[in-house]
Amino acid sequence: MTGHRTLVTYFSSQDGVLCAEGVPLPVIAEAVGTPVHVYSAAALRDAAHRFRSALAILPSVRVAFAVKANPNGAVLHLLAGCGFGADIVSGGEMRRALDAGIAASDIVFSGVGKTDRELADALAAGIGQFNLELEEEGQVLASLARARGRRATAVLRVNPNVDGRTHAKISTGRRGNKFGVAIADVPAMYDRLSRLEGLDLVGVALHIGSQLRDLAPLEEAYDRIGYLVADLRARGHVISRVDLGGGLGIPYRADDVVPTLDAYAAMVGRVTRDWDVELTFEPGRVVAGLAGVLMTRVIWVKPGADHPFVIVDAAMNDLARPALYDAFHRFEAVAPDGERMVANIAGPVCESGDVFAVARDIDRVRRGDLAVLHATGAYGAAMASTYNCRALSPQVLVDGDRFEIVADRYLPEEFAA
Numbered sequence: 001m002t003g004h005r006t007l008v009t010y011f012s013s014q015d016g017v018l019c020a021e022g023v024p025l026p027v028i029a030e031a032v033g034t035p036v037h038v039y040s041a042a043a044l045r046d047a048a049h050r051f052r053s054a055l056a057i058l059p060s061v062r063v064a065f066a067v068k069a070n071p072n073g074a075v076l077h078l079l080a081g082c083g084f085g086a087d088i089v090s091g092g093e094m095r096r097a098l099d100a101g102i103a104a105s106d107i108v109f110s111g112v113g114k115t116d117r118e119l120a121d122a123l124a125a126g127i128g129q130f131n132l133e134l135e136e137e138g139q140v141l142a143s144l145a146r147a148r149g150r151r152a153t154a155v156l157r158v159n160p161n162v163d164g165r166t167h168a169k170i171s172t173g174r175r176g177n178k179f180g181v182a183i184a185d186v187p188a189m190y191d192r193l194s195r196l197e198g199l200d201l202v203g204v205a206l207h208i209g210s211q212l213r214d215l216a217p218l219e220e221a222y223d224r225i226g227y228l229v230a231d232l233r234a235r236g237h238v239i240s241r242v243d244l245g246g247g248l249g250i251p252y253r254a255d256d257v258v259p260t261l262d263a264y265a266a267m268v269g270r271v272t273r274d275w276d277v278e279l280t281f282e283p284g285r286v287v288a289g290l291a292g293v294l295m296t297r298v299i300w301v302k303p304g305a306d307h308p309f310v311i312v313d314a315a316m317n318d319l320a321r322p323a324l325y326d327a328f329h330r331f332e333a334v335a336p337d338g339e340r341m342v343a344n345i346a347g348p349v350c351e352s353g354d355v356f357a358v359a360r361d362i363d364r365v366r367r368g369d370l371a372v373l374h375a376t377g378a379y380g381a382a383m384a385s386t387y388n389c390r391a392l393s394p395q396v397l398v399d400g401d402r403f404e405i406v407a408d409r410y411l412p413e414e415f416a417a
């Protein structure tokens with residue numbers, strides 16, 4: 001296995017200054033302020049294109065971008081233009097996807113706790129596929145559909161009891177996780193659900209976790225689904241769709257090794273060879289992750305016990321991943337002077353966990369310098385909060401030598417002094 005061709009090349013140094021495509025990052029900082037999430041349109045298009053072309057070896061494929069990774073309207077619109085549908089988990093994400101021009105029929109509604117209101121709204125909108133998490137959800141959906149004289153197309157999400165070998169907080173396919181129906185319980189449940197008037201049950205779904213760095217657990221899970229599909233057909237069911245979820249990891253560190261898209265597609269081709277179904281994919285991180293950076297400005301370099309603290313104006317409310325999962329995001333000065341320093345990098349939020357890096361060898365930075373945290377295009381702005389009454393940072397989309405503000409800085413009115 002080899003790593004993906006790294007997309008951070010869309011954020012590269014020109015004449016000693018870090019640029020997003022053709023735009024020097026200081027120009028964006030000047031225009032919009034910091035912290036700011038910066039996305040590269042070319043990186044998004046490239047990742048989307050490479051995902052689709054890798055899967056072109058498979059006979060029948062639908063791709064639904066996992067909106068939770070990056071729900072920015074301009075990003076969704078761009079991906080819609082690349083032929084992506086949407087995988088949503090809330091009424092809010094449904095609105096975003098529809099507003100971005102994604103057809104309702106190209107939307108998959110996942111999520112372990114859809115409310116009756118969300119199910120009803122999704123039915124009214126004509127959402128293409130509901131991924132059911134439990135039998136009762138199927139019953140409620142069927143009755144809501146009947147009451148509206150409609151039919152709901154659904155698949156049943158399976159928990160295959162496979163450990164994705166990723167961070168425990170983003171592993172979803174193990175026994176004991178809240179997601180999906182235990183695989184042993186699926187056949188009988190499928191029999192019952194398929195008899196419900198108003199519901200067209202057409203297959204199964206799974207998603208075993210995110211930032212998966214190894215294909216083996218995915219292959220094992222898909223294999224189990226293959227046996228399940230055969231079993232369901234033997235019971236007389238017509239299985240026309242299988243939703244294989246998302247989960248592919250990206251290289252956050254320069255030496256991270258992750259599966260190539262070609263290796264993934266080849267594995268899927270091998271495992272699903274005889275399935276004769278339409279396959280759905282729900283990629284998030286692998287499409288958007290490397291297409292964004294979080295630009296920040298150094299407020300202070302503060303002396304520390306072992307190492308200085310580089311206090312930046314971005315914080316855990318802008319990028320929660322390090323605090324939540326001890327995640328690594330590469331730090332790079334926008335205009336490095338060639339010197340290095342060992343430092344902790346922290347935000348202004350009043351928690352000791354608001355730290356982006358500990359004892360890290362980084363470009364030397366001083367008060368007022370600009371820097372970026374890399375690979376924040378997925379689960380960056382998407383997970384932002386207003387903790388400490390801090391604003392949601394703006395988002396900018398760069399395309400060639402132009403850029404556009406695609407989300408304004410936002411501070412709820414009641415926080416404004």
Ligand SMILES: Cc1ncc(COP(=O)(O)O)c(C=O)c1O
Binds near residue numbers: 066207212248
């Ligand atoms: C059901 C479902 N589909 C797709 C995704 C997208 O995952 P990723 O961003 O790892 O591709 C997730 C998040 O893990 C998910 O929960």
Ligand SMILES: N[C@@H](CCCC[NH3+])C(=O)O
Binds near residue numbers: 210325378
């Ligand atoms: N938020 C997680 C991924 C969760 C995936 C959603 N099921 C991350 O940043 O890595």
